[in-house]
Each structure stands twice: as C-alpha cells, then as structure tokens.
Amino acid sequence: MKKNLYFEDVEIGDDIGPIKRSVTDEDVIEFVSVREKEITPSRFTSNEVANREGMPEAIVPGPMNIALMSQILTDWSDTVCLLKIDVVFRQTVPHNIDLTFSGIVTDKDETGDSTKLECDVVMENSDGVKLVIGTGVIALPNKP
Amino acid sequence: MTTDEGIVYDRSLLGVETQIGTFELTREMILGFAKSTGETNPRYLGDDNGAGDIVAPPTICNVFVSGVSRPDINLEFGEIGFFAGQSIECKAEIRPGDVLSASTKLDNVYVKTGRSGKMVFAVWETQFRNQDDVTVALVTESFVRRNKNR
Numbered sequence: 001m002k003k004n005l006y007f008e009d010v011e012i013g014d015d016i017g018p019i020k021r022s023v024t025d026e027d028v029i030e031f032v033s034v035r036e037k038e039i040t041p042s043r044f045t046s047n048e049v050a051n052r053e054g055m056p057e058a059i060v061p062g063p064m065n066i067a068l069m070s071q072i073l074t075d076w077s078d079t080v081c082l083l084k085i086d087v088v089f090r091q092t093v094p095h096n097i098d099l100t101f102s103g104i105v106t107d108k109d110e111t112g113d114s115t116k117l118e119c120d121v122v123m124e125n126s127d128g129v130k131l132v133i134g135t136g137v138i139a140l141p142n143k144p
Numbered sequence: 145m146t147t148d149e150g151i152v153y154d155r156s157l158l159g160v161e162t163q164i165g166t167f168e169l170t171r172e173m174i175l176g177f178a179k180s181t182g183e184t185n186p187r188y189l190g191d192d193n194g195a196g197d198i199v200a201p202p203t204i205c206n207v208f209v210s211g212v213s214r215p216d217i218n219l220e221f222g223e224i225g226f227f228a229g230q231s232i233e234c235k236a237e238i239r240p241g242d243v244l245s246a247s248t249k250l251d252n253v254y255v256k257t258g259r260s261g262k263m264v265f266a267v268w269e270t271q272f273r274n275q276d277d278v279t280v281a282l283v284t285e286s287f288v289r290r291n292k293n294r
Contacts, residue, residue: 030180086231
C-alpha cells in the first residue's frame, strides 16, 4: 500500500520509483481514441505509416509520454499535487518495449513559503538509454 | 547565449493569440485517458465500477494540443524540423463536463548553436480556460529547425 507522503518526510536526493511498464498497441489506440472517434492510421497506430515517415515502427505519442512521465510523480503518493512538468524528447518511444520510469528529488523549498519540491524524471529503455527526460514541480501537504 | 538576431520569420505573429478550439471533456474521455496510461489512482478512475467523483489526470489537456494547426511563421531556416520538448503547468482541476477553450500564441523564437550547428527554436504557448474563464493549464511546446549534418 502506498504511503501518504508529507513535505516534512522528503529530502533532497530521495528516489522516486522506479516503475516498470510497457505501452501496448491497444494502450496507444485507446489513448488516441480519447481525441479521435474514428482513428486514422498514423505514425502512432500503424507500422506502415511510421515506416513511410522513416521510422522503423509505430511510436508512442508525445502527449502519452508526458502523461506517463507525470505518473512517476503522481504515483509516488496520493498526496502529490503536480504543478508543472517539463520534458525533452530525446528519442522516439516504440510500442511494446520494457520501459523504466524513475525520479529523484533535486530541490526542496526550505524557506517555509511553500511546500514545493523539484524532481528530475527519466524514461529509459532496457539498455538504459534515456528516451525522455524531464523535471517536475510538485507540492506535498504539511504533516497534520 | 540565445538571440533571434538574423532569423527571418513573420514577427507580426509574436504574442498574437489564436483560438484553436473548444473541447468538452466527458467522463468517458477522462476514463479512457486514465486507463490507456495505466493509471491506478481512484481519483482519476473512480471506484471499481468506474463510478464516483473523479478529476482528470493533470496532463489531459495535452491531447488537444497535438495536431493543432497553427499559423505558419514562415521561418526561413533549416532543412529539418522536430519536436524538442514540452511543459505543462497544471493550474486548476479539470472535471467531467468541463468545457475548455484553448488559445495559442507564438511566445518566442531564438537561436542556439550546438555541436550540430545552428538551431532555431520556435516556442508556442497554449492556454486552456474552463467555462468559468479559469485557466486550468498552460502548455508550452518547443519546435526546432536545423540543417542536416554533412
């Protein structure tokens, strides 16, 4: 069971995650269908279209990657409030491969003015290649 | 150091807001987004039957940003372009039934020179407001153009 984290519990250097998962073809289709009722084959849903655009296979959409990256923070504790996430796409992310998401706390507001924390987050493939990197700003509540 | 000196593009577009659409966020859309991204938090999924009070996962606005048609800035540089990065500021909760209106503007154009040579970045900022005119999310996207390596 996930522990409810409070601002006072966290220190700079604390690890977040890791979470391991993969994104299936079905996950991508469900994600794309949030916006498109009838899905047009694209680089995200069709290997053929992806090949024509110079990619070896269909890829995970950028907005889905950013949603997955934000989850490493929101899954850390139900008390996390995500304020901002900033990502850099270093490589395309194929479907159906093992992905590891992890993070680390890099800064903590010690002024007493807020309960904000800054974190680095990363998505890596099974060879340890960083596919997406980013930073997040979250807030945690004070201990009751 | 970054500068936009010497970049040729349509500067009249800088800071000009363009409406890109209105989107009604249904409960079904929120659940679809949450399930497809492997969410397990009942805050986004409801109870075991998908019932109960839910809010949208914080980056949901992003699905409406991709594929948006923006004004052409007529940038006269680079042979190839790619999506460099994105940030989302989550300003307020988004709930089923919210109607979000989105507007986008060209926020900045600048040059950086790296190992692969000169790169020109165009930064677009898209703001989502709900039916009460509350800003719920701010999405910033960077697109890069550069020449092919030779």
